[in-house]
Amino acid sequence: MCWNKARIGNTCDACRDSMGLDPSDRAGPVAVFVQPKLPRVKFHANKPGESYMPCNGTEGEFFHSMWCEECARDKAMNGTVYREGREETDEDWCEILGRSFREDAIPEWVYGADGQPCCTQFVPMEQEVTARCEHTADMFDAEQTASGSIHNAGPDEHA
Structure with missing residues (x-):
């Protein structure tokens, strides 16, 4: 496959001949350039x-x-x-x-x-991929948080 033309989706005459493609098919196969690992x-x-x-x-x-x-x-x-x-x-x-x-x-x-x-x-x-460190304990029990039983006291509620 012609490297220069592979980027634009067609092949040169030499590449078409070497792949046995019909010369009347000017576009040839569409090539996708993939960078090697x-x-x-x-x-x-x-x-x-x-x-x-x-x-x-x-x-x-x-x-x-x-x-x-x-x-x-x-x-x-x-x-x-x-x-x-x-x-x-x-x-x-x-x-x-x-x-x-x-x-x-x-x-x-x-x-x-x-x-x-x-x-x-x-x-x-x-x-x-975890959103938080798997070695850090939860601050709140997941059931309490889901049930809404945790009460966040406002500034006036502290004695």
Whole structure:
């Protein structure tokens, strides 16, 4: 397939000939360009716990490929919204990834115990993203909250 013309949805004559397509079919098959998955790489090791920031765009692409494309937090980056055949919504985007394009220091991106960069908020795609820390106890019993039996005293009601 002709890479230049694949982006615009048609093929060049040489590609049509090599695929055995009818020369009168000028449009040819519509090609969809899919960026290949980048391989996992070893970054320059650094002290565990230190903040991580990609030194250039290529390193950033590899980091995104290794972490963001595998994370349940960003359904656009990991391809979920496209496999579901729907448009993205605000809930589909990872706030951390978005912030990485606006800010210099991302507290969630650090060097892990192995000296390699990682995202501390990474959630594997097979897992559900929780809205709160699963290790923090609820402040109120879920049954009391649902039944409305919790009474929030106003400022005048305290003795």
